[in-house]
Amino acid sequence: MGERKRKRSFFQAVRLNNRAWGIWQKFCPGLFVSITGSSMVTAIIPYVSLWMTARIINELAGNKSPQTLAVLVLEQLLVTGGLTLVGGILKHFKNYQADSASCQYNRIFMDKMFSFDYAHMDSQVTYDLYSQVIQNDKWSGLGLHKTIVLFEELMTAVFRMIGGISLTVSMFLARVPGNREELVWLNHPLCMGILLGLMLIISAVSSVSASRGQRYWIRYAAETRFGNRLADFYVFLNKDMKRAVDLRIYNQQETVGNVYMEREYPFLLSSKIVQYAKGPMGAWMAFSQSISAVLTAAVYFFVCVKAWAGAYGPGSVTQYIGASSSLFTGISDLMNVLGRMMENGNFLEEVYEFLDISNTMYQGSLTTEKRTDRQYEIEFRDVSFRYPGTEQYVLRHINMKFLVGSKLAVVGMNGSGKTTFIKLLCRLYDPVEGEILLNGIDIRKYRYDDYRNLFSVVFQDFQLFSLPLGENLAGSRQVSLSQAEECLKKAGFHNWKQVMKEGLQTCLYRDLEEPGVEISGGEAQKIAIARALYKDAPFMILDEPTAALDPVAEAEVFQRFHEIAGDRTAVYISHRLSSCKFCHKIAVFHEGTVVQQGSHEELVADTEGMYYRLWSAQAKYYCQKG
Numbered sequence: 052m053g054e055r056k057r058k059r060s061f062f063q064a065v066r067l068n069n070r071a072w073g074i075w076q077k078f079c080p081g082l083f084v085s086i087t088g089s090s091m092v093t094a095i096i097p098y099v100s101l102w103m104t105a106r107i108i109n110e111l112a113g114n115k116s117p118q119t120l121a122v123l124v125l126e127q128l129l130v131t132g133g134l135t136l137v138g139g140i141l142k143h144f145k146n147y148q149a150d151s152a153s154c155q156y157n158r159i160f161m162d163k164m165f166s167f168d169y170a171h172m173d174s175q176v177t178y179d180l181y182s183q184v185i186q187n188d189k190w191s192g193l194g195l196h197k198t199i200v201l202f203e204e205l206m207t208a209v210f211r212m213i214g215g216i217s218l219t220v221s222m223f224l225a226r227v228p229g230n231r232e233e234l235v236w237l238n239h240p241l242c243m244g245i246l247l248g249l250m251l252i253i254s255a256v257s258s259v260s261a262s263r264g265q266r267y268w269i270r271y272a273a274e275t276r277f278g279n280r281l282a283d284f285y286v287f288l289n290k291d292m293k294r295a296v297d298l299r300i301y302n303q304q305e306t307v308g309n310v311y312m313e314r315e316y317p318f319l320l321s322s323k324i325v326q327y328a329k330g331p332m333g334a335w336m337a338f339s340q341s342i343s344a345v346l347t348a349a350v351y352f353f354v355c356v357k358a359w360a361g362a363y364g365p366g367s368v369t370q371y372i373g374a375s376s377s378l379f380t381g382i383s384d385l386m387n388v389l390g391r392m393m394e395n396g397n398f399l400e401e402v403y404e405f406l407d408i409s410n411t412m413y414q415g416s417l418t419t420e421k422r423t424d425r426q427y428e429i430e431f432r433d434v435s436f437r438y439p440g441t442e443q444y445v446l447r448h449i450n451m452k453f454l455v456g457s458k459l460a461v462v463g464m465n466g467s468g469k470t471t472f473i474k475l476l477c478r479l480y481d482p483v484e485g486e487i488l489l490n491g492i493d494i495r496k497y498r499y500d501d502y503r504n505l506f507s508v509v510f511q512d513f514q515l516f517s518l519p520l521g522e523n524l525a526g527s528r529q530v531s532l533s534q535a536e537e538c539l540k541k542a543g544f545h546n547w548k549q550v551m552k553e554g555l556q557t558c559l560y561r562d563l564e565e566p567g568v569e570i571s572g573g574e575a576q577k578i579a580i581a582r583a584l585y586k587d588a589p590f591m592i593l594d595e596p597t598a599a600l601d602p603v604a605e606a607e608v609f610q611r612f613h614e615i616a617g618d619r620t621a622v623y624i625s626h627r628l629s630s631c632k633f634c635h636k637i638a639v640f641h642e643g644t645v646v647q648q649g650s651h652e653e654l655v656a657d658t659e660g661m662y663y664r665l666w667s668a669q670a671k672y673y674c675q676k677g
């Protein structure tokens with residue numbers, strides 16, 4: 052599984068980076084100012100120190116005036132001390148900004164996900180792309196995070212170069228006195244050209260070698276990312292309370308514990324990436340670092356010979372050697388950063404591929420008038436549907452009208468399309484053929500959030516959140532105590548005050564709060580029903596709402612279903628046909644179509660029909676004696 056590597060020009064890479072910097076700037080406005088300030092001071096301190104030390108040494112080697120020396124030493128102390136202090140403050144500020152940017156990182160993706168059409172959330176392609184982006188980031192911060200690091204390195208390299216140039220210019224300008232005829236050639240501009248040329252060539256060779264070494268990482272990015280994904284899932288399984296029981300009952304600790312080892316976990320000593328680190332990758336990296344020794348030798352030669360020829364004093368030797376080495380480091384760092392900017396391009400493109408996923412659902416502009424009489428009528432007109440990316444229709448030619456205030460039961464075998472029907476009703480997906488009408492108008496023409504507000508749904512796999520009970524019910528910090536109490540009571544959670552010691556403030560689950568309450572499946576289901584009631588929407592949909600309830604609680608929900616649903620139009624999906632008897636109408640789904648519609652009495656009378664088959668299959672067990 053090799054990494055696909057696209058060729059792109061330098062300017063394309065810069066554009067990709069610019070976009071990332073724009074994103075960070077939006078989420079964390081102080082970030083780039085703080086990095087620039089901190090990098091500038093950090094890069095400048097060594098030069099200031101070098102320059103001042105050179106002045107002290109020159110004074111020691113020259114006039115040796117105690118007063119001048121005292122002033123120079125004091126200046127050195129004050130200036131470097133002051134700059135170090137400012138540098139420390141700026142670094143602290145920058146670290147704070149960078150940490151805050153890291154926290155914002157999740158926001159960037161969360162905001163995108165919250166804005167997605169549901170179809171994108173439900174798609175494996177989206178999930179894989181997101182997982183890819185996250186793993187890239189976890190694995191050396193490639194992608195968006197890398198651009199912060201690159202910006203800092205870029206700034207440091209630029210300031211280092213500026214400092215290096217300022218302190219080395221005088222080295223080239225200082226002239227060997229005419230009495231050293233044999234060395235006056237050092238004054239020739241060609242010498243400066245050769246030294247600068249050498250600096251550029253060696254920087255380029257060093258940066259190309261580093262990039263060669265780096266390429267091994269990039270080439271195996273896919274494997275290492277997958278390794279991270281495996282580790283993420285399997286290593287953290289031991290903390291996953293939901294899977295703990297199955298893990299123990301089926302003795303899967305060992306299998307699960309070893310799974311990533313067996314799947315050629317990329318960080319094992321025998322893995323390719325480790326082999327490369329010991330071989331060519333390590334060699335390229337080492338070469339990249341060692342080649343600078345050639346330049347150091349050339350610089351020493353040039354600086355020392357010129358000093359020996361009398362162009363400047365011994366203090367300046369320290370200054371020029373230090374400044375030229377630093378200038379060289381600045382140039383190679385700059386080349387290195389630019390190279391890595393290009394390499395990071397692939398990973399940024401993946402980030403943008405995710406961030407640029409656009410919603411395709413038509414967003415209408417009509418508002419659903421807020422009717423106190425709840426006179427909302429919905430009609431499915433010849434609706435057919437298949438999931439995105441699949442060929443098989445899971446619903447075909449559905450025609451159905453919901454009478455206002457009526458109670459409709461939807462029954463059928465597993466996979467017959469009941470939940471999909473509800474997803475279309477709530478407009479989580481749009482029909483592929485046909486239309487769904489609200490009061491005679493295609494639901495696509497309504498504002499989506501307005502339309503969605505018409506529904507309260509308790510899905511089979513509903514989710515509650517690790518938040519206080521009240522916030523779970525209201526979906527807001529503002530909770531009406533009386534309304535919450537009434538809904539919990541209607542949902543059959545009579546003893547909620549005994550379970551929830553802090554009342555509506557009691558936090559559900561212990562993920563975030565030590566005193567949180569672990570609730571049973573039945574209690575969770577009652578809270579989910581209460582949440583649906585609290586929303587007080589004109590349509591109420593219950594998908595297998597009693598699956599986790601004990602028989603007594605289940606019977607209570609059935610008996611009081613009319614009371615629970617009130618004057619709302621209610622849709623009720625259930626496998627237990629006995630619980631559907633009290634609905635006005637029952638729709639029987641089979642292989643994606645509605646094969647029968649009618650009241651219980653009408654349907655059960657048709658002994659050839661699907662409903663009768665399902666009914667008799669269940670009735671048989673209830674009627675058996677002993």
Ligand code: ADP
Nearest residue numbers: 173438441445464465466467468469470471472
């Ligand atoms: P039911 O609720 O009656 O058990 P569903 O509506 O959940 O049935 O599923 C109907 C069919 O649609 C099944 O064959 C199921 O595999 C398929 N299906 C459900 N969800 C998806 C999805 N997100 N992508 C593709 N196929 C799906």
